[in-house]
Amino acid sequence: MRGEDEIKSRVVGVDISINNTTYAIVDIRGNIIAEDNFPTSDYSNISDFVTKLSESILQQMEENGGYETIRSIGVSCPSASFLTGSIVNAPNLPWKGNIPLAAMLRDRLGLAVGIANDAHVSAMGEYAYGSAHGMKNFIVISLGVGLGSCFYSEGHEHQGFGGYAGEFGHTCVHEFGRKCACGKEGCLEAYCAANGIVQTAQELLAATDAPSLLRDQERLSPRIIASCCSQGDAIALEVYRKMGSTLGLGLANYASLLSPQAIILTGGISHAAEWFLDSLLESFERNVFQTIRDKVLILVSKLNDHEREVLGASALAWEIPEYSLFR
Ligand SMILES: [Zn+2]
DSSP, X not given: OOOGGGOXXXXXXXXXXXXXXXXXXXXXXXXXXXXXXXXXXXXXXXHHHHHHHHHHHHHHHHHTTOGGGEEEEEEEETTEETTTTEEEOOTTSSOOSEEOHHXXXXXXXXXXXXXXXXXXXXXXXXXXXXXXXXOSSEEEEEESSSEEEEEEETTEEOOXXXXXXXXXXXXXXXTTOSBOTTSOBSBTHHHHSHHHHHHHHHHHHHTOOOOOGGGGOSSOOHHHHHHHHHTTOXXXXXXXXXXXXXXXXXXXXXXXXXXOSEEEEESGGGGGHHHHHXXXXXXXXXXXXXXXXXXXXXXXXXXXXXXXXXXXXXXHHHHSOOOOTTO
């Protein structure tokens, strides 16, 4: 039996992203005590990656209160399943096939490890520390390289059979439309995530000879297109107007099915909301079922992207049962 003073008051939150892996010690109130990161892409072999991450976490624990203060570890990673603890065929990560990451880390660290995909972890971050605090039914959308989503129903995230629920980005918005990275045609992601936004810009530029700041750019990205919007460029503004309109249609279908209290937009592209939110809201209200119209809050997250993932991963760490080899 453990005494009061032995209750562990900290967890480790890990965010594995395509470019960087961030790991942080977070206390029970959501304060980030220590945080560091290393480039994910330097470790193309999964076993080298697990070694690097385990050693880094152990060192961080040692420098910040010790191993014995840490209860458990939560990990956010694209294409991960909470139910299996594995990453499966992540299209944007260097490791292919089925990677049982939770078990690998648990064996190295001797602590319980929970892993979930980045969209689910984002939603947990919003629920524990962000815009969804106190809500029971809400949807979190992440807009970036991909388009992810997670929904909470009655205070619990919906995992679905096998843990793969929420692939909103791969719902069809145009039959026989653009080819998507997933192999299908007409997916929402092919219009409203990074590559889709750039493709819309290229199509609009090709269809006219009108001058545009976009023509002077070495390469196009959602961020560059947004900066051209702020300079009043008509084609750049049209790119985000179209994106918002398509996303609004998709969200109207989503909301008509689930009747959420709020939809929270997160991710790098959500920072361009001032350029797409009007057309999104117009399309959303036009397409959503009448009983739901005017009842759904559409919000842009107030947490910064980086903070949300680490805090969400820490919230995940609190949800899993403790584990120790020595008890
Ligand atoms: Zn797709």
